[in-house]
Amino acid sequence: MINNLFDSVQLGNIDLKNRIVMPPMTRSRTEKGDIPSKINADYYSQRASAGLIIAEATQISLQAQGYSLTPGIYTDEQISGWKLVTGAVHAKGGKIFLQLWHVGRVSNSHVNGMQPVAPSAILAKETNVYVIEDGEANFLPTDMPRELSVDEIKNIVTDYSVAAKNAINAGFDGVEIHGGNGYLIDQFLRSNSNKRKDEYGGSIENRVRFVLEVTKAVVEAVGAERTGVRLAPFITAKDMGDPEILEAITLASKGINDLDAVYLHLSEADFDDAPEIPDSFRVKLRAAFTNSIIATGRYNLQRAQDMLETGWVDMIGFGRLYIANPDLVERFKNDGPYNELRTIGWFGGDEVGFTDYPNL
Numbered sequence: 001m002i003n004n005l006f007d008s009v010q011l012g013n014i015d016l017k018n019r020i021v022m023p024p025m026t027r028s029r030t031e032k033g034d035i036p037s038k039i040n041a042d043y044y045s046q047r048a049s050a051g052l053i054i055a056e057a058t059q060i061s062l063q064a065q066g067y068s069l070t071p072g073i074y075t076d077e078q079i080s081g082w083k084l085v086t087g088a089v090h091a092k093g094g095k096i097f098l099q100l101w102h103v104g105r106v107s108n109s110h111v112n113g114m115q116p117v118a119p120s121a122i123l124a125k126e127t128n129v130y131v132i133e134d135g136e137a138n139f140l141p142t143d144m145p146r147e148l149s150v151d152e153i154k155n156i157v158t159d160y161s162v163a164a165k166n167a168i169n170a171g172f173d174g175v176e177i178h179g180g181n182g183y184l185i186d187q188f189l190r191s192n193s194n195k196r197k198d199e200y201g202g203s204i205e206n207r208v209r210f211v212l213e214v215t216k217a218v219v220e221a222v223g224a225e226r227t228g229v230r231l232a233p234f235i236t237a238k239d240m241g242d243p244e245i246l247e248a249i250t251l252a253s254k255g256i257n258d259l260d261a262v263y264l265h266l267s268e269a270d271f272d273d274a275p276e277i278p279d280s281f282r283v284k285l286r287a288a289f290t291n292s293i294i295a296t297g298r299y300n301l302q303r304a305q306d307m308l309e310t311g312w313v314d315m316i317g318f319g320r321l322y323i324a325n326p327d328l329v330e331r332f333k334n335d336g337p338y339n340e341l342r343t344i345g346w347f348g349g350d351e352v353g354f355t356d357y358p359n360l
């Protein structure tokens with residue numbers, strides 16, 4: 001049977017009403033203490049007709065933060081704030097996961113008062129982070145990170161599992177481990193950002209160790225049926241070009257499959273960094289991973305239907321289309337029209353460019 005975007009699908013123990021996913025998108029609208037509030041609940045509940053929402057990247061600790069105004073999931077106040085969001089989405093029959101985030105070296109001490117940490121003390125060249133100081137927003141270059149000790153790595157693995165439990169307490173249906181887009185897990189995977197000489201670096205097996213330890217810890221904390229992982233095999237932004245990345249991602253995918261994680265989410269485009277993914281890679285991934293595969297990056301209705309028909313993926317994410325079209329499912333059913341995406345309000349600000357896009 002050929003999969004269709006509008007078909008329902010089972011994800012672990014939950015039923016999704018369609019295969020349309022709203023992927024995680026940082027929108028930088030939290031209150032003091034990195035706490036989500038009513039405006040975030042409005043934004044996500046407007047989009048609750050998606051089969052699955054994956055809420056924006058959310059730091060698992062203060063150290064994990066790389067940009068101002070991104071939400072956290074490590075204080076009671078943050079958990080309470082997220083309850084507003086999950087309650088509003090569930091009230092409309094939606095399902096919502098939370099993306100768990102550690103930025104590693106993609107940070108600046110002006111964000112959280114700390115020197116960034118990384119597998120190795122290597123700067124991410126030509127990489128900026130969004131910082132608000134004294135009410136003024138600026139993009140600042142990342143700071144030189146310091147190398148994590150093995151004890152610190154083990155503590156971060158624990159931070160992921162605590163954050164995952166917090167997310168479930170906040171009412172999320174599951175969590176997505178952010179293993180892509182140049183952040184901490186991706187920094188461990190790649191030979192250009194990971195020059196460690198211990199069990200976390202050197203060979204591909206060693207570079208894959210961190211993502212598998214994190215996945216195992218999260219699976220043990222909240223269950224494999226509530227654990228997804230996002231990886232970004234072809235993306236090179238944030239100084240992440242690495243000739244060995246495909247081998248590392250393939251090995252990581254097999255390990256994640258052995259841990260029975262409920263989905264693997266391919267990040268196929270990070271803004272303009274949108275390389276073509278060869279069919280041969282998709283075939284290999286489908287063979288390596290038994291549970292659901294989500295693909296996100298430059299899809300429209302037609303490309304999404306074509307991709308589902310190949311059988312290589314099970315669900316499709318639509319990022320920028322979801323910023324501009326809260327009722328994207330209904331618009332797809334009508335084959336449009338679509339609101340135009342405005343540049344205002346992508347990161348930070350108020351309801352303008354956030355909750356003010358109209359329904360059909």
Ligand SMILES: Cc1cc2nc3c(=O)[nH]c(=O)nc-3n(C[C@H](O)[C@H](O)[C@H](O)COP(=O)(O)O)c2cc1C
Pocket residue numbers: 023024025026027056057099178180181230267268269270271296297298299317318319320321346347
């Ligand atoms: C404003 C914005 C914020 C984003 N923030 C995140 C994020 O927090 N986590 C993540 O994994 N990807 C993030 N992304 C990437 C998207 O999830 C998605 O992969 C990307 O937009 C490509 O899909 P599209 O072409 O359908 O927009 C972001 C993208 C945009 C446009």
